[in-house]
Amino acid sequence: MKRMSIHKRISITKRGFSIIKQYCPGLAQGKAVYELINSIQPFISVWFTAQIINEISSLRRPKKLLIYILFVSLFNFVCAVLKSIINHVCNEKESQMWSWFGKIFSDKQISLDFVDLENAAIQHQRQEAEENLYMFGNGLAQLVWGVPTLVRASVNILASLVMTVSLFVSQSGNKVIDNPLWILIILVCIALGGLSNSKATIKENEVFMKWCQDTVWFNRAFMFFGRELYMSPEKAKDVRIYEQNAIAEKVLDKLIQHDSEKQTAIFKMSIYPAIAYIIIGLANAVCYLFIAAKALFGAFGVGSIVQYVTVLSRLGEGLQDLMYILSDNEVYCTHLQKLFEYLDIPNHMYLGSLTVEKRDDNEYYVEFKNVSFKYPNTETYVLKHVNLKFKVGETLAVVGMNGSGKTTFIKLMCRLYDPTEGEILLNGVNIQKYNYNEYMSIFSVVFQDFRLFSFSLGQNISTSAAYDYEKVRECLKKAGFDECLDSMANGLETFLYKDFDADGVEISGGEAQKLALARALYKDTPFIILDEPTAALDPLSEYTVYSKLNEIAGDKTAIYISHRLASCRFCEQIAVFHAGEIVQKGTHEELLADSKGKYYELWNAQAQYYK
Numbered sequence: 129m130k131r132m133s134i135h136k137r138i139s140i141t142k143r144g145f146s147i148i149k150q151y152c153p154g155l156a157q158g159k160a161v162y163e164l165i166n167s168i169q170p171f172i173s174v175w176f177t178a179q180i181i182n183e184i185s186s187l188r189r190p191k192k193l194l195i196y197i198l199f200v201s202l203f204n205f206v207c208a209v210l211k212s213i214i215n216h217v218c219n220e221k222e223s224q225m226w227s228w229f230g231k232i233f234s235d236k237q238i239s240l241d242f243v244d245l246e247n248a249a250i251q252h253q254r255q256e257a258e259e260n261l262y263m264f265g266n267g268l269a270q271l272v273w274g275v276p277t278l279v280r281a282s283v284n285i286l287a288s289l290v291m292t293v294s295l296f297v298s299q300s301g302n303k304v305i306d307n308p309l310w311i312l313i314i315l316v317c318i319a320l321g322g323l324s325n326s327k328a329t330i331k332e333n334e335v336f337m338k339w340c341q342d343t344v345w346f347n348r349a350f351m352f353f354g355r356e357l358y359m360s361p362e363k364a365k366d367v368r369i370y371e372q373n374a375i376a377e378k379v380l381d382k383l384i385q386h387d388s389e390k391q392t393a394i395f396k397m398s399i400y401p402a403i404a405y406i407i408i409g410l411a412n413a414v415c416y417l418f419i420a421a422k423a424l425f426g427a428f429g430v431g432s433i434v435q436y437v438t439v440l441s442r443l444g445e446g447l448q449d450l451m452y453i454l455s456d457n458e459v460y461c462t463h464l465q466k467l468f469e470y471l472d473i474p475n476h477m478y479l480g481s482l483t484v485e486k487r488d489d490n491e492y493y494v495e496f497k498n499v500s501f502k503y504p505n506t507e508t509y510v511l512k513h514v515n516l517k518f519k520v521g522e523t524l525a526v527v528g529m530n531g532s533g534k535t536t537f538i539k540l541m542c543r544l545y546d547p548t549e550g551e552i553l554l555n556g557v558n559i560q561k562y563n564y565n566e567y568m569s570i571f572s573v574v575f576q577d578f579r580l581f582s583f584s585l586g587q588n589i590s591t592s593a594a595y596d597y598e599k600v601r602e603c604l605k606k607a608g609f610d611e612c613l614d615s616m617a618n619g620l621e622t623f624l625y626k627d628f629d630a631d632g633v634e635i636s637g638g639e640a641q642k643l644a645l646a647r648a649l650y651k652d653t654p655f656i657i658l659d660e661p662t663a664a665l666d667p668l669s670e671y672t673v674y675s676k677l678n679e680i681a682g683d684k685t686a687i688y689i690s691h692r693l694a695s696c697r698f699c700e701q702i703a704v705f706h707a708g709e710i711v712q713k714g715t716h717e718e719l720l721a722d723s724k725g726k727y728y729e730l731w732n733a734q735a736q737y738y739k
């Protein structure tokens with residue numbers, strides 16, 4: 129495996145910290161301060177303890193002893209209080225950390241070009257980075273957890289070095305013991321301990337990384353078969369009826385086997401830290417012997433033995449921690465890199481800056497000029513040389529058989545995709561030149577596969593937390609939902625679905641369609657587009673909606689997409705789509721008059737069902 133350069137690791141780590149700062153402000157800093165206090169505290173305590181023991185074993189001055197005891201007690205008390213406060217704040221922040229890390233993905237998804245949401249490669253990339261989040265904290269959690277280790281290591285090394293100077297400077301009178309070569313021997317011993325620990329970590333990581341790569345598929349399978357399949361209420365019916373849990377159990381068996389192989393490998397890997405501990409033990413023994421020998425020959429008092437033993441072992445721990453964090457950093461940088469590759473997916477859609485003119489006369493018109501389109505990564509044109517012009521106030525019906533390109537036509541008009549060839553104009557200007565959000569704000573669309581959300585009814589219709597009660601009621605009435613609303617005890621406060629409220633209501637497909645229609649009406653835009661708006665409605669409701677279409681649309685441009693011609697016959701203009709082309713345009717009467725036309729054929733084919 130190719131190792132990452134130090135330069136790259138530094139830049140990835142820096143970026144990781146800036147993301148943590150953005151999404152979990154204060155968490156890394158809080159952990160750093162906590163650990164700073166936590167690791168300085170023992171050094172101060174051990175220094176005071178050494179002074180107290182030295183005082184007791186030599187001059188025994190009560191006043192001095194009292195001052196030492198008071199200082200050390202006060203210091204420990206202040207540290208304990210500070211640590212407790214910071215710990216509570218950090219724990220609270222850390223408990224929310226995972227949700228905030230999840231938000232990183234939501235923010236990126238919403239900023240992606242719509243076309244990338246359907247790009248399998250990009251969504252695969254997201255999935256990989258997201259799995260990475262839950263399995264390995266995406267590197268971000270490891271960065272957070274690494275902060276205390278880094279602070280502890282730095283404090284341990286610096287403070288230990290300062291506090292061991294006197295160990296080497298003090299003279300015992302014995303030439304062998306006072307030989308400056310001991311400084312080198314002791315430092316080599318401590319460094320050996322640190323190095324062996326680092327080697328063990330690298331070996332552990334190598335095994336771990338190999339399993340990480342092998343586990344990508346298993347992780348995904350586990351997420352799906354161990355969780356998603358059972359958690360989602362939408363899947364529950366089919367899981368039960370088709371006993372999908374049997375398949376899931378089989379996959380889970382494999383996962384368990386895979387996991388036990390992994391455990392065996394991890395168990396074998398524990399040989400490396402064991403060897404490291406032996407080396408560290410031996411290095412410590414040499415240090416202990418040196419300190420004991422120096423004290424024996426009278427270089428310092430008994431109290432200082434406690435100080436030097438503690439401080440040297442802290443120096444060893446500091447070096448081990450530092451080595452550990454450096455090798456661990458290499459592992460989480462690879463996880464972070466995966467996350468950043470996803471976050472760095474660029475936006476390709478051209479975003480103009482023109483404002484959409486707010487016209488008092490509502491004189492907007494949209495024109496498709498020789499528009500052809502194929503979906504990204506596909507070869508076939510699903511729209512071919514579409515030419516169509518319509519203005520606000522008109523009702524346009526887009527009819528045609530399934531798969532003839534009607535919905536795609538709408539998606540292009542709303543700029544979810546850009547045409548492969550040709551252009552779409554709003555008041556004579558290519559729609560790409562308009563500010564994207566402003567352009568979107570002139571459309572209300574009820575897509576065939578619309579979604580309502582687990583909020584209150586009022587919030588669903590207004591799509592905001594605060595809303596105009598009367599306007600919501602009016603829109604629900606126009607959409608034919610008024611009777612249903614009257615039967616709801618909590619009225620507009622009634623929650624849809626049970627995610628956030630045990631009393632939330634489950635609604636039928638037809639009721640949902642009425643709500644989606646009301647939502648589109650509430651947005652009150654110059655264009656209202658309804659894609660198969662009555663597909664889920666019963667015949668009576670369908671009749672009601674269609675007979676009120678003109679009233680519903682008011683002075684807006686209403687575009688209806690339907691494969692049911694009877695529903696669209698009252699529209700001022702009807703465009704007949706067939707295999708991606710507009711094959712006919714006109715009013716119902718004009719189109720029906722052409723007995724060789726597609727409209728005539730479709731009308732007669734459907735008419736027999738209405739007779």
Ligand code: ADP
Pocket residue numbers: 246503506510528529530531532533534535536537
């Ligand atoms: P209609 O609304 O008339 O039923 P659509 O516009 O939904 O037709 O689909 C037209 C064609 O485009 C169909 O052949 C469909 O399979 C294809 N299509 C629709 N959406 C996508 C997509 N996201 N990616 C690739 N092909 C698609």
